Amino acid sequence: MEPEGERGGEPQTDRRPGTLPRGQERPSPGEEREGPVEGRETRLRVVLRVRPLTCKETRRGDRRVVHSLGDGAVHVSAARHDATFGFSAVFDASASQEAVFEGSGMRQLVELAIDGFSCTVFAFGQTGSGKTYTLMGPLTQSETQPASPALLGLMQRSFACLLEQSRSRGSDLALSASYLEIYNEQVRDLLSPGPPCALPLRWSKTRGFYVENQLSVDFESLEAIVSLLLQGSQRRRTSAHALNRHSSRSHALLTIHIRSRAPSTCPSKQGTLCFVDLAGSERVKETGSSGELSVEANSINRSLLALGHCISLLAKPRGKWTHIPYRDSKLTRLLARSLGGSGITLMVACISPSSRCLSETLSTLHYASRAGRVTTRPLANRVSREKLLQNLEEEIHALKLENLSLRQQLCLPRVPVRSTEVPGNPPKSCLSWGGRYGPAGLHHLPLERQLPSEGTPAWPSLYGLLRDFVVENEHMRQPWLSPDPSGDIPDGPSHRATRSSCDSQPLLRSAHAPQIPPGHSTRLRQPNTTSASIPRLPKLPPASGRSSCPGCPQCCPGPADATVSQVLPVPPVLQPAPPEGSAGVLPLRQEDTALPGSHQLHRHPQPHQGKRSQGRSRSLSQQHPLPRELPGPERGPSPEGRVIPSAPPWPGLPETRAAGTVPLLQWEEALDWLAEQI
Numbered sequence: 047m048e049p050e051g052e053r054g055g056e057p058q059t060d061r062r063p064g065t066l067p068r069g070q071e072r073p074s075p076g077e078e079r080e081g082p083v084e085g086r087e088t089r090l091r092v093v094l095r096v097r098p099l100t101c102k103e104t105r106r107g108d109r110r111v112v113h114s115l116g117d118g119a120v121h122v123s124a125a126r127h128d129a130t131f132g133f134s135a136v137f138d139a140s141a142s143q144e145a146v147f148e149g150s151g152m153r154q155l156v157e158l159a160i161d162g163f164s165c166t167v168f169a170f171g172q173t174g175s176g177k178t179y180t181l182m183g184p185l186t187q188s189e190t191q192p193a194s195p196a197l198l199g200l201m202q203r204s205f206a207c208l209l210e211q212s213r214s215r216g217s218d219l220a221l222s223a224s225y226l227e228i229y230n231e232q233v234r235d236l237l238s239p240g241p242p243c244a245l246p247l248r249w250s251k252t253r254g255f256y257v258e259n260q261l262s263v264d265f266e267s268l269e270a271i272v273s274l275l276l277q278g279s280q281r282r283r284t285s286a287h288a289l290n291r292h293s294s295r296s297h298a299l300l301t302i303h304i305r306s307r308a309p310s311t312c313p314s315k316q317g318t319l320c321f322v323d324l325a326g327s328e329r330v331k332e333t334g335s336s337g338e339l340s341v342e343a344n345s346i347n348r349s350l351l352a353l354g355h356c357i358s359l360l361a362k363p364r365g366k367w368t369h370i371p372y373r374d375s376k377l378t379r380l381l382a383r384s385l386g387g388s389g390i391t392l393m394v395a396c397i398s399p400s401s402r403c404l405s406e407t408l409s410t411l412h413y414a415s416r417a418g419r420v421t422t423r424p425l426a427n428r429v430s431r432e433k434l435l436q437n438l439e440e441e442i443h444a445l446k447l448e449n450l451s452l453r454q455q456l457c458l459p460r461v462p463v464r465s466t467e468v469p470g471n472p473p474k475s476c477l478s479w480g481g482r483y484g485p486a487g488l489h490h491l492p493l494e495r496q497l498p499s500e501g502t503p504a505w506p507s508l509y510g511l512l513r514d515f516v517v518e519n520e521h522m523r524q525p526w527l528s529p530d531p532s533g534d535i536p537d538g539p540s541h542r543a544t545r546s547s548c549d550s551q552p553l554l555r556s557a558h559a560p561q562i563p564p565g566h567s568t569r570l571r572q573p574n575t576t577s578a579s580i581p582r583l584p585k586l587p588p589a590s591g592r593s594s595c596p597g598c599p600q601c602c603p604g605p606a607d608a609t610v611s612q613v614l615p616v617p618p619v620l621q622p623a624p625p626e627g628s629a630g631v632l633p634l635r636q637e638d639t640a641l642p643g644s645h646q647l648h649r650h651p652q653p654h655q656g657k658r659s660q661g662r663s664r665s666l667s668q669q670h671p672l673p674r675e676l677p678g679p680e681r682g683p684s685p686e687g688r689v690i691p692s693a694p695p696w697p698g699l700p701e702t703r704a705a706g707t708v709p710l711l712q713w714e715e716a717l718d719w720l721a722e723q724i
């Protein structure tokens with residue numbers, strides 16, 4: 047079934063069915079064909095999907111009260127209600143999933159995301175109206191069988207389109223995904239293993255609202271991203287009620303981050319494609335919800351009300367509103383950019399044709415009509431070479447601090463400064479540890495000088511370094527995670543970055559082996575040593591008397607959105623340094639400690655897998671105490687008073703520390719860095 051038109055319109059009540067709404071300021075068909083223009087006010091595109099009557103509704107003898115009129119118009123007729131609405135496209139009960147994908151403008155949205163725009167598609171409507179079906183289709187046919195390809199939803203089709211576009215344009219794209227849900231006003235990561243944990247939602251001038259400590263997973267194939275979708279969706283909160291046996295009890299947001307990684311592409315484009323599956327509005331009386339279900343329903347309805355309120359205000363001409371209450375709910379905060387900012391948004395309104403759902407259907411149609419008047423000013427996200435460098439520098443700096451801190455806590459040696467080291471010519475150990483520019487080499491040469499002239503591929507080295515830090519730090523934080531005997535970095539979706547500190551699972555184990563589909567290339571690090579054989583990292587001291595987790599209700603009751611000042615680190619009291627020549631908490635046998643992931647990273651250069659959000663950088667400093675100078679002879683500052691980045695392959699056998707060979711972080715510098723972060 048093809049889309050029925052390219053129009054949109056306010057409801058025209060008591061109009062003759064068959065005529066289109068008129069007199070509305072909305073994009074002309076030509077304007078829609080042309081698509082959004084950067085910097086120019088662009089309306090949200092709203093399409094309508096009417097699902098078929100369910101077996102239950104048919105058995106009950108429900109009447110169809112929604113009729114498609116063609117040309118993007120839909121007519122609702124019931125005893126006391128008679129109204130026509132217009133949208134960019136209307137898909138009736140016979141429309142296939144493919145027709146919805148092709149007719150909704152989804153393909154164009156994917157292309158815009160590749161071009162660096164922040165694109166969002168969100169499905170909304172009453173509970174049981176087909177939102178999840180439209181976005182994902184049925185995820186499985188049965189326990190063992192995947193869903194039929196014809197039923198795949200907008201998400202899977204977009205993933206395929208994205209990968210196809212990436213290949214056909216010959217563009218080298220780095221792709222990663224994050225997936226979260228808002229459940230009872232708590233933001234939770236759906237890709238993090240372990241029990242759900244609330245993540246803090248923060249705001250910054252440059253980024254707007256963002257979720258801190260969110261896990262982001264790199265992927266390169268359709269199987270990998272579909273597998274992530276499946277994993278996340280299985281974690282999402284669902285329950286059964288009278289109107290839907292698998293009702294989503296949370297709003298879910300899956301975001302694909304698209305970054306062009308061609309070294310010559312500067313400024314680099316960084317687009318996003320976000321799929322929002324809103325929980326359905328519901329009348330508790332009709333769904334029969336009670337207890338926990340009714341608490342969830344209240345929370346869902348409240349956040350949808352806040353969204354509706356924002357949309358109503360935004361639908362007024364610019365200048366007629368001064369303040370949009372995005373802060374009223376987590377949902378509106380996260381959608382702020384898509385609704386009123388610089389993003390490009392497609393809304394899919396889902397309704398049931400049943401006479402029993404009439405009032406909810408009318409409410410959705412009014413809501414959707416209003417949304418059609420909301421405008422944004424799309425702006426592509428282009429990151430200049432300088433900005434990219436600065437971001438990398440900040441991240442690497444934060445990781446170095448964490449690395450130092452972790453090494454101190456584990457009484458591991460740091461890299462000695464050798465007189466033979468020449469700037470820009472890192473020693474062999476560093477080459478093998480950190481790729482072309484090992485950390486020690488990096489330290490000696492200012493970051494910007496390590497970038498070759500434009501057009502030559504320096505980025506992979508920097509990203510490789512960043513990735514190496516992430517991996518080593520993760521291992522030190524999760525020392526019971528044992529290495530992959532092969533020493534390889536998993537080459538499937540690599541779980542990167544931003545994690546809540548209360549997530550006790552190792553980063554690399556979070557690749558969820560059993561759920562990776564057959565044929566997928568992910569390899570996992572299997573534990574092959576016992577926790578006793580590897581030193582356990584002492585629990586990190588709480589920041590300001592709080593748990594190191596900034597928002598988890600399990601470890602820190604209180605508002606999740608703690609202000610930055612509440613979670614700033616307090617310098618810890620470090621364990622005393624081990625006596626000279628001793629191994630501290632070690633000794634360890636060489637085979638216990640070999641962590642090939644460190645020293646063989648260069649065999650699998652995956653330059654972009656180390657990218658982490660700014661939130662992570664800051665959180666690192668929040669979660670891990672800054673190192674402080676230790677008493678003892680080795681306490682002398684580094685020759686240049688700078689951070690000496692971390693060491694040869696971790697953990698290795700601890701070296702005897704010779705006086706003066708282990709430069710330490712200057713406390714003033716750490717404070718400067720902190721001030722910068724704040």
Ligand SMILES: Nc1ncnc2c1ncn2[C@@H]1O[C@H](COP(=O)(O)OP(=O)(O)OP(=O)(O)O)[C@@H](O)[C@H]1O
Binds near residue numbers: 097292293326327
């Ligand atoms: N276009 C469609 N064709 C066939 N079946 C559909 C269609 N849309 C929805 N359904 C079926 O209707 C039921 C409810 O759909 P779905 O779970 O997607 O609703 P929802 O709006 O996401 O509900 P909730 O808000 O409660 O999560 C499912 O059984 C689904 O398979």
